[in-house]
């Protein structure tokens with residue numbers, strides 16, 4: 055039996071888990087920049103309709119006591135937010151007109 | 166002299182001062198073209214180090230970074246060629262010291278690399294070189310093989326203090342030997358009227374850092390006018406409802422001493438029809454201006470929304486020289502610009518929220534943080550272009566003056582405040598020479 059990362063109710067998103075369950079914003083941003091647009095769109099199209107369910111699932115637990123599979127699910131939601139910027143707003147992985155600018159997130163709450 | 170006939174003025178969205186423009190309301194600002202030589206001149210930058218960064222009160226952090234006895238952090242103030250330690254002592258006071266050992270001048274507190282900032286908690290500071298130890302009050306407590314020294318007076322060899330004061334939880338230092346003003350005097354009424362704002366409740370932080378290839382003032386300029394928003398950030402509004410050629414008008418401007426503020430007003434994004442929002446904003450109930458709803462804060466200080474704008478959007482306070490506090494509904498943004506040379510600086514940005522109580526609230530904060538970065542990257546991307554073009558304008562193209570409009574009044578005021586401080590410094594220098 056293969057190891058799953060997400061709660062069973064989200065088996066339909068399992069195929070994205072390895073790529074997009076990323077712990078930090080830097081990893082998610084880097085993954086977005088490195089992904090072809092079509093892959094971002096595929097991920098977005100599959101994930102966006104499941105956001106409500108994902109939030110409802112995670113919210114069954116106290117924020118500080120999320121089980122591991124719910125944390126993975128939350129990270130997938132964070133990745134969706136990251137990818138939505140490219141898909142909904144810029145129609146390209148990198149923000150339009152951002153040239154060579156970088157902005158590193160150096161601290162954020164967990165999870 | 167022939168009289169110029171103006172077209173009838175377009176009606177303004179927001180009331181203006183009796184003079185007709187914000188800029189003319191502050192006559193000392195003038196309305197002429199401006200020079201940005203202060204952003205391209207290495208000589209001027211050397212003056213700024215002395216005139217501004219070694220004389221002004223500088224915000225280096227928040228009290229939450231030193232929560233208990235012995236909590237400390239270091240700050241590299243390259244612009245003033247100083248490194249400092251900020252530490253909470255046994256009496257609960259926050260103190261600052263030069264990060265220099267009094268024995269042979271080694272950098273006292275650092276972790277892996279001497280040039281990198283660090284933080285932590287300790288009972289005392291021990292120099293890595295020969296093991297001298299200092300208390301949290303800066304006193305020299307222990308000298309290795311003390312008897313080998315000659316007339317060593319430990320009482321005289323404590324850490325060199327730096328003036329340090331706290332306002333509203335913001336820790337400020339002043340590198341001047343004798344600061345010309347207390348912190349409160351320096352901040353003045355426009356800023357200190359924010360007293361009581363619950364900054365201390367907003368302890369969930371998303372911090373960003375960037376090295377930018379531009380003068381520190383140019384990035385600050387990009388965040389103290391909204392004139393550029395429809396141009397540079399057209400994507401802030403979904404394309405279906407974008408109005409080409411539409412401008413943006415700020416609701417209120419105010420200056421006080423070297424500091425300044427601007428308020429925006431207008432319908433909240435989410436009270437508009439759904440097509441004004443991106444799908445991700447609708448599903449997470451958060452976005453460009455943060456969470457739609459934040460926990461209530463109770464009564465707010467009189468310094469907030471000083472123009473009494475209704476509906477109120479954002480207050481954007483710029484505290485001279487290099488800090489900016491943007492107060493949104495229930496959360497705030499903090500920016501700092503630390504010059505590293507005449508054409509480069511380190512940017513620090515912090516989004517500060519009331520701690521999330523649920524996953525949904527955490528996601529709201531994440532969304533605000535992600536959207537913030539997208540659009541800040543556009544501002545930052547622009548800067549290299551501004552810096553290099555301004556430099557060539559001055560050095561090659563013979564262009565030295567640029568028009569600045571009423572919506573850009575804070576840019577005008579900022580560069581004037583910088584020039585004023587440099588003038589005072591030059592004057593003081595001349596006075597010293599004459600003596």
Ligand code: FES
Nearest residue numbers: 266268269292295
């Ligand atoms: S330089 Fe610090 S103990 Fe010698």
Ligand SMILES: [Fe+2]
Nearest residue numbers: 387398540544
């Ligand atoms: Fe901007």
